Amino acid sequence: MNPLETRGRTSRLILWVLLAFALVLYGFPFLYLLLTSFKTPLDAIAVPPSVFPEVWTLENYVSALSRAGVPAALVNSVVTAVISTVLSLVLAVPAAYAITRFRTPSGRVFIVAALVTRMVPTIAVGAPLIEVMRNLGLTDTSFGLALAHTTISLPLSIWLMASFFEAVPDELDEAAKVDGCSRLQALWRVVLPVVTGGLAVTAIFAFLASWNEFLFALLLTSVRAQTTPIVIANFQTQFGLDWAGMTALAAVYSVPVILLTLLLQRHIVAGLTLGAVKG
């Protein structure tokens, strides 16, 4: 039992009430978004507003999802995030392994460089990337955007994977080599299977970094490769914002990742705190 745990029954009761209050307050904004997505478009912007829908309807989901560009943007979001996740892992795993196993000076320089990358304002990389993508012929493509997203997820992935590798004892690699594995085989056949949990956490964070990203998508895509955050932001009509439609699409975009994290919560908590402590 933690020394800071409260023992008195009354004070525990008060704390539970406080916690319940905090959770309601914290949960309300997204709950209200979900409730609004089931209101009629007029009900959603009624004055005064009400918390619950007067009539429950799926109208907003139908209209938002059948809007021009919305299905394509959802596909683009998935494609971009998957490419970026794979790319991050492919690049980060060998780098992180080399950094933790061989402790060379170049490895130390490398990990500091990865950390510095995290401090750079996104616009300072994004603006010049416009021209880089044009030169590579990747303007307005999912692959080009995935490359840009990898600049965000790669440093994080290297840090996360480095800490997972650190938890694996060096003796394991040594034993593999004694059994006749080459250094590369030791990594691929013996060490990687041990850190599959870490790989999953790293993959989730890389995926989320791309899934929720906005500024690169705004700078580097226009029509073909546009991702959903940009489409959500563009839900303006000539009469103002289509709030009801926006809440429906936002729900479609957010609920799957929220459910995913609730399912994998233990791993994600580990990854978040690790990522924080590591930078």
Next chain:
Amino acid sequence: MSDRRFALMLMLPAAIFLAVFVAWPLVKFVADSFFEISPIAGGPREFVGFDNYAAAFASEAFQGASVRTILYTAIVVTAEFVLGLAVALLFTALGRRSNGFRTLFMYPLMIAPVVAGLLWRFLLIDNFGIVNQLLFEWGVIASPDQIQWLSDPSIALLSVAIPDIWLTTSFITLVLFAGLQNVPGDVVEAARIDGANFWRLLFSIIIPLLRPVIAVALIVRGIDAARAFDIILIQTDGGPQGSTTTLSLLIYRTMTRFGDPGLASAMGTVYLLAMLAVSIAAIALIWRPGGNAR
């Protein structure tokens, strides 16, 4: 092949990637700051030395945006620290039975900032926002449009910070909660026996013991808050009257809408150097890279 060369080979792909897609763009960005550039692709460029920097420092927009970036970061980090620590202490005090709720509390971390910004704009909007309506029904304010959250320039910077605070307070809670699990029991017991009350325990024992964890959490969040872009853009687009234009927004706008990439790069370079200097100084104080974590 020696171990050293093998290690280099393994790091090479990632290193090349970072060189091509981070370092090279940054070099170009900094180089652009010394040129007067036509906004049309392939247009003429002329070397002007430090003229763009002189123009940036002289511009009121840049000075204002710098101050607002610092203020915004301070608001977000302070609020998140106070709320995050309070909730982390609450979870710790309630022990294992609150574990499930801890997971629920984490959910905003997965929501896109642009969605969070739009959602709060909807909650705080003048005529049909639910927040003012509820405050009005509970008798806190006299009329539902008394507080103009996002259209009153004197409070707008505070209002745009709310979704950021909502989105990532859970992160601070998670990190501090992890730290609180390692507070040694005998120290707390000894202080209790000596008659220390809760506040004394908090300020003289818990916070000093958590100092490294707190520092890391605040640096991580500080860097992100200072770079905030979409969450502000979507709520106010920098308005009203420029009261929420932080550096990211100003640079983006100078680059795209006002079509002055040279000036935007000069502003961005100053911003970049300031970010690096502050974060590196902060990290050097608490953490040595290359060694084991803490």
